[in-house]
Amino acid sequence: MLATTLSFENLHVHGELLVKLLKARRQCFIVQNKWNLPEAEGMEYDQYDTPASRWIAVHDGGDVLAGIRLTPTTARCGMYSYMIRDAQKGMLDAIPTDLLDFEAPVDVNIWESSRVFISNKVPASSRTRVQAELMNQLIATSRELGATKVLGLVPAVWSRWIGRLGLVAEPAGPVMEMDGARVQVALMDLSKTKH
Structure with a gap:
């Protein structure tokens, strides 16, 4: 099992990995x-899959097992910035505007994680290992990018598994029901994380 961070600059090195990641996202979120x-x-x-973003893929052989998209909170592409901020501004119909307890930050040291998923092909016995690999790569990549915090709209069950992975995060908004899933914005402080 490998974890790879993709960017527009290194896509040519990783063949079809981004294509496989986007297909795995489709399977998870659309199907x-x-x-x-x-x-x-x-x-x-x-609209957030731009050259400003990075994509993390946990993969084994030809299969993408899990993924995350990272976007700087300073990103701008036309009228869009990043998903949580745009939702708070009322620009995204599918996400409530009251998802955050504070004004969405625009800060070079804070990145957004979005489109977090673990494939349903991952057996229950391997999920914790895949989650750990995904989070370790998220932390390493975020730090390389200069981030001290990561803000993410994640499944509301995040608090169950984040501690056992040695991560430190706090709720940054209410638990919400979106398209049949319970989600919440969480803020991870990388300075307090042991990795």
Whole structure:
């Protein structure tokens, strides 16, 4: 099992890994969760998949087991910035505006994690290992990018597994029901994380 961070600068080194990641996202979010999201050629994508973002893929052989997208909170692409901030500004119909307990930050030291998933192909006996690999790569990549905090809209069960992975985070908004899933914004402090 490997964890790879992809960017527009290194895509050529990793072959079809980004394509496989976007196909795995489609399987998770569109097929399984039945979310109404953009798709093309079997891949899920949105306006935040830009050269400013990074994508983390946990993969084994040819299969993507898990993934995350990282976007700087300073990102700008036309009228869009990053998903949590744009939702708070009322720009995204599918996400409530009251998802955060404070004004969405615009800070070079804070990155957003979004599109977090673990494939349903991962057996229960391997999920913790895959989660740990995903989070370790998230922390390493975030630190390399200069982040001290990561803000993410994640499944509301995050508090159950984050401690056992040695991570420190706090709720940053209310638990919400979105498209049949319970989600919450969490803020991870990388300075307090033991990794």
